[in-house]
Amino acid sequence: xxxxxxxPKFRILKIGQSMTLQCAQDMNHNYMYWYRQDPGMGLKLIxxxxxxxxxxxxxxxxxxxxxxxxxxxxxxxxxxAAPSQTSVxxxxxxxxxxxxxxxxxxxxxxxxxLSIL
Amino acid sequence: QKEVEQDPGPLxxxxxxxxxxxxxxxxxxxxxxMWYRQYSRKGPELLMYTYSSGNKEDGRFTAQVxxxxxxxxxxxxxxxxxxxxxxLCAMRRDSGAGSYQLTFGKGxxxxxxx
Numbered sequence: 539x540x541x542x543x544x545x546p547k548f549r550i551l552k553i554g555q556s557m558t559l560q561c562a563q564d565m566n567h568n569y570m571y572w573y574r575q576d577p578g579m580g581l582k583l584i585x586x587x588x589x590x591x592x593x594x595x596x597x598x599x600x601x602x603x604x605x606x607x608x609x610x611x612x613x614x615x616x617x618x619a620a621p622s623q624t625s626v627x628x629x630x631x632x633x634x635x636x637x638x639x640x641x642x643x644x645x646x647x648x649x650x651x652l653s654i655l
Numbered sequence: 656q657k658e659v660e661q662d663p664g665p666l667x668x669x670x671x672x673x674x675x676x677x678x679x680x681x682x683x684x685x686x687x688x689m690w691y692r693q694y695s696r697k698g699p700e701l702l703m704y705t706y707s708s709g710n711k712e713d714g715r716f717t718a719q720v721x722x723x724x725x726x727x728x729x730x731x732x733x734x735x736x737x738x739x740x741x742x743l744c745a746m747r748r749d750s751g752a753g754s755y756q757l758t759f760g761k762g763x764x765x766x767x768x769x
Contacts, residue, residue, distance in 0.1 A: 542698070578663055578761060578762075580659070580661070580743060580759030580761045580762060581743070581757075583756060596756070630698075643689070643704060645701075648696070649698055
């Protein structure tokens, strides 16, 4: 019963390097989300997707890119890593409510801890 | 004024105490209210999910919503060391066609001392 799986768990990058944070879910959820959590702060939405081929910006999208070619995977790309992107990144997914609204909570992975030096 | 305000603590209580955690919000568009629990080095997990004003109880946990005051609370009765975690409030704003976004508080770090 894997749920939402994020890899890697930890990563150290140098300024200017690029990397892809991986997220996979096995619950056949339509909706997927990427958040970042800075120390002492709440989660901020970076990007989200309502289904394969459809993505949209959240509150803090600058410096990131996403793609969603399948239902299961929603990778987050950092093209030119900057120290301000040092954070813990969480991926989440949920099912579609079907009737608009309703109790469809988001299920979170355990995060990727990223340090940029 | 931030959309969601939550005292980050830390909060330390003895085992068996009643814990009260609170959030205030400013945006009337928020219609659903959630509490997430986050253990160290783990992702948030949903504890409570409420829509209307009033109380919702689940075991030792009670979520309270007062929409007129824009104030939500989470009460933990008979607190246990296993309740030691960071508690995040989250507010949901629907954006149509079954889509919604969450706005999170900063989280309150709780320690329950045996």
